[in-house]
Amino acid sequence: MSDPVRAVRPLLSTRAVLGEGPDAGVPAHYGAPLREQRHLLDGTAVVDLGHFELLEVRGADARSWMTTITTQVLTGTPVGSSSSLAVLSPQGRVEHMASAVVLDEDAVLLVLDPGARAGLRHYLEMMRFAARVELTDRDDLRVLGALSPAPEVLPQLGLPAPLAVWSEPWPQVAPGGVAYGPDPEDPVGAVLTIFEAAAIEQLPWQSADLAGMSSWEALRIADHRARSAREVDERSIPHELDLLRTTVHTTKGCYRGQETVAKVLNLGQPPRRLVMLHLDGSQDLPAAPGGEIRLGGSEGKVVGTVTSTALHADLGPIALAVVRRAVPLDAGLSVQVPMGEADGETSSVWIDASQEPIVLPREHGGRPATARL
Template identity: 85%
Template sequence: MPETDRHIRPLLSTGAVLGDGPDAAVPAHYGAPLREQRRLLDGRAVVDLGHFEVLEVTGPDARSWMTTVTTQVLEGIPVGSSASLAVLSPQGRVEHLASAVVTAEETLLLVLDAGARAGLRRYLEMMRFAARVELTDRDDLRVLGGTAPAADVLPELDLPAPVAVWSEPWPQVAPGGVAYGPDPDDPVGAVLTVADADALAQVPWRSDHLAGMSSWEALRIADHRARAAREVDERSIPHELDLLRTTVHTTKGCYRGQETVAKVLNLGQPPRRLVMLHLDGSQDVPAAPGGEVRLGGSDGKVIGAVTSAALHADLGPIALAVVRRAVPLDAALAVEVPVSAADGETSSVWIDASQEPVVVPRDHGDRPATAKL
């Protein structure tokens, strides 16, 4: 199905309030976002990720070829294994991110963010050459998110058997990985269940079975997980977003962008760093992606921008932002929040923010393990 024709119908539309930006096709919530988030945290609800896209890679060379053209090792791992992977530019910039599941000896399923599949497929088609692989858009499949496989979360629904289940022991460092900062507090992780879309549409869903995308984003932000559609821009290198923790295998051998990964890891520091912000909620105005982050206050120097924001059931208003590396870890920050007036005019208010480091600057005496050039 052409990307422009891909239509997504929410699994449950009763009470649904659709999201915006990359999440405009699925519900942000069903009328009670914090209660939904609590159910998601407690393992009693799943999230409709119907806008996420699935690409299948099959063939005798599927795993060895994908190991060559991405940052991850997929060859030799057991069927059923999950991994995160990236495709980098020759300069080491992040171009694509995907969650991969080995579903058979010669088959991989890649789960991608909304709108990301077409670009990755174009790159893979260019790199296929003589490799014995086939690429197939799987619009017959749909993705559910949760803190456990969907069938374990909702056993009463008799859900269709999954085609794949992706998970990883976040924030544990994957083989070949390197952590660029501390582990998040009380991480809950993420599990993606991929199943037949038509069968899922026939399930008798109720609002208490589902949590909206705002709940999924709140848990992701609290877990310090970067997302392709939010945190990645044209300048991003993996070190800035702590992607070396699970997504980049630093010792596997050649891949595009490896030289930049190794040089920054062994000899330098990333120019920017991901940070989680705890926002002052007293003004009752929600932060949003794109808001400026300034040092000290509204009159301070612009040092970055908000990439994701949410209201967390336990932590209150939180956000992820990408800021300059040199910003002190204990510096007070201010975040810009656009506010629309009744006459249509837009102004900005500034809310105070404190940092929870995700990526920590390192001096020459405190470096992660080295990577091979």
């Protein structure tokens, strides 16, 4: 279970409407979510990701040690380079995910979803043994999200030089990676710019400089990017969420959970698959994470769960969901929208949804022919 979301002061509180769930610590929007999303897409606004947590791993063995105990290769990568990584259980389940930046030859900075740092730190401390590393919570840092480094997006604001910038060429398959499905249409990517918190919190922020977390989530969903705080549950294996594309290096040495990764990659296929849903917006009923997905109407069989939802400026209402592998790619689905509680029972309505494949079953190209370990 994740720790409570740590409290942060929004960069701009005027008209701010705070988010929910893991994003309760920052504004969902500032009164005009779709306009804010346009500014984010136009490269004229940033998103306050001050609730993201940071952990620094420093020491002579930092990069080699992290390569050994995670799914990613950090040894020999250039200073300033970015990657995504995960820690798996012995059974290959996803336990932790992070974005990683190589700060210098002896240090890696990890950016994590809110509430995720304590669990990862506990695991790393257990695995330290004789490794020459030190772990430091970096609550003195703050993250801004955008489609380019924040100083390029807001040159007029006078942002200081960042400590680090995380970026990866999504959806390009990373070295050692394997794609389990098609690339998203018109991907926009994501850039995390990391600053000393005190240096940016006192700047004269204006509402036009900022887009809310709802905008960030809309672009993430449209880009088909799984998020630890939303898409990962106790059953998740990397293949189901297309994490082998950038987060799991399939040709590196041994790591915990590698046997499951190899077996499913080379001999089997994942039991579930990530999809993007295009939701019927005609009823103006917003879906929410946790809603059931049924096959062929409200009386049909439950085949999955909604994990993330958003209103996209161009695509309308969209969602990410995890469904059973056997659900036909062209099947019409129904998504549950809870409407409140009456007489001790929760009432729901159902809206129609169509699929945009992210992870494909093997018969549709979901098992890469060239994969090897």
